[in-house]
Amino acid sequence: MTPAELLLRRYAVQGLVAEAGRMALDYFGRKESLGVSMKGTQDWLTVADGAVEDFLRARLAQLFPGDTIIGEEGGGEASDAVWIIDPIDGTANFAHGDRNWCVSIGFLLNREPTIGIVAAPALDELYVAQRGQGATLNGQTIAVSGADDIRRACIELGWSPRMPAQRYLDMMSRGYAAGCSIKRAGSGTLGLCNVANGRTEGYAELHINAWDVAAGIVIVGEAGGWVSDFFAGDGISHGNPILCCTPALASQLRDITGIS
Ligand code: IPD
Ligand code: CA
Numbered sequence: 001m002t003p004a005e006l007l008l009r010r011y012a013v014q015g016l017v018a019e020a021g022r023m024a025l026d027y028f029g030r031k032e033s034l035g036v037s038m039k040g041t042q043d044w045l046t047v048a049d050g051a052v053e054d055f056l057r058a059r060l061a062q063l064f065p066g067d068t069i070i071g072e073e074g075g076g077e078a079s080d081a082v083w084i085i086d087p088i089d090g091t092a093n094f095a096h097g098d099r100n101w102c103v104s105i106g107f108l109l110n111r112e113p114t115i116g117i118v119a120a121p122a123l124d125e126l127y128v129a130q131r132g133q134g135a136t137l138n139g140q141t142i143a144v145s146g147a148d149d150i151r152r153a154c155i156e157l158g159w160s161p162r163m164p165a166q167r168y169l170d171m172m173s174r175g176y177a178a179g180c181s182i183k184r185a186g187s188g189t190l191g192l193c194n195v196a197n198g199r200t201e202g203y204a205e206l207h208i209n210a211w212d213v214a215a216g217i218v219i220v221g222e223a224g225g226w227v228s229d230f231f232a233g234d235g236i237s238h239g240n241p242i243l244c245c246t247p248a249l250a251s252q253l254r255d256i257t258g259i260s
Contacts, residue, residue, distance in 0.1 A: 001081065001109060009064065010115050010130050013083075013105055016059050018126060020052050020103045021119030024088055027051070028101075028122060036095045041161045044091040049073055052087035052103060060085075067107075070236070072211045078236050082108050084214035090187030099123055104189045106214025111231060116218030118189055127193050127219050135222035137197050144225045145198035148248035151179035155245070155253065156191045158205030159184055167206055174256045188242075192216025195244050196223035202245030204257040209239040217244070226250040228259055 027033060027048035035047035053071045060069055060083050070076035071085040083105055088094050090101030099122035107115035116135075118127040127142075129135035135142050147153055155175060159168050175182050183200075185191065189212055191203040196219045213230055221227050227244040243250075243259040254260045 006109070006114065006130065009107060010117070010128070012063055013060070013107070013115065014117050014126075014128055016056065016063075017103055017105055017117045017119045020056050020087070021121035021126075023055060024048050024052050024094075024101075024103055025121040028094060028097075031097065034095060042092065043161075044095050045073075046088070046091060046095055048094070049087045049091060053085055056085050056087065056103075056105065070210065072209070078108075080110050082236075084108065084211050084236075086189060086211035086215075089189040089212055093186045098186070100185050100187050100190060102187060102189050102193075104211070104215040106210075106216075106218060108214065108231070108236070111236075113214060113217045113221070113231065116215035116222075118193055118215050118219065120190060120193075125193075127196070127215075129196075129215075129219040129222040131218060131222070133222070135196055135219045137193075142197040142223050144195060144220070144223050144246045145201050146248075147201050147246060150249060150252050153179075153201040153249055154181040154183065154199075155202035155204065156183050156185060156194065156200050157257075158188045158191055158203065158208060158242075160205075160207065163206040171204065171206070171257050178252065178256055180256070188212035189216050192220045192242075192244055195225055195246075196220040201249055202243065202253050204241075204243045204245075204253065204259055206241050206257075206259070207239055208242050210236050213242050220244045
């Protein structure tokens with residue numbers, strides 16, 4: 001793929017994600033139209049998830065018919081040029097009226113995370129990153145925090161019932177014992193973006209799916225963060241653990257989380 005073809009993808013999809021964000025925000029403002037249901041314990045679904053994913057799939061297929069698409073709701077196949085969509089990340093927040101949710105698209109070229117775009121319209125934030133080209137928030141360049149003292153660090157630990165609660169609690173205990181401040185805000189994608197813009201020093205989760213992190217990995221990497229090799233093995237189809245953080249804290253956080 002030529003640099004021009006990549007740039008075209010980034011600009012086209014930036015507009016598309018912003019449009020999808022406005023569509024999701026419209027649902028968010030009409031709580032009675034959300035059609036909330038549960039896919040499992042703490043696994044939320046609203047009609048907005050399906051509608052936003054359908055919209056993005058249709059537009060991507062028109063724009064780039066040779067690329068493949070994987071989405072949280074509709075699945076799909078990997079290829080050398082694959083878009084990975086999370087129509088609403090932080091669906092539990094979305095359904096509760098909490099503004100910490102986003103629309104996210106990552107693009108992998110030859111298995112390398114290459115473009116990441118995240119719109120958090122209820123927060124009025126748009127993140128854009130391309131491999132080798134830096135990361136921006138609302139057009140301004142962003143960078144990870146320079147913090148290097150774990151006793152001043154704030155880290156987010158993502159949780160889902162896909163992993164035993166005890167492993168999450170053990171990771172949290174080790175973090176508190178080392179002096180970290182710990183939080184959980186309910187959107188893995190925005191958790192990575194918050195490392196990228198220096199609001200936190202790290203994000204870790206024992207298992208997360210590709211659509212939750214495909215965009216954020218590019219954003220945090222381009223903002224100067226250290227990121228674990230999420231796409232190793234069958235990460236794209238079955239998920240993997242994720243750790244991303246400031247480079248200065250990587251070694252300590254690898255020990256605390258057990259994620260390398
Ligand atoms: C979830 C959120 C959550 C993370 C979970 C994800 P969803 O995605 O990103 O923060 O901890 O692993 O499944 O269900 O809101 O799209
Ligand atoms: Ca998600």
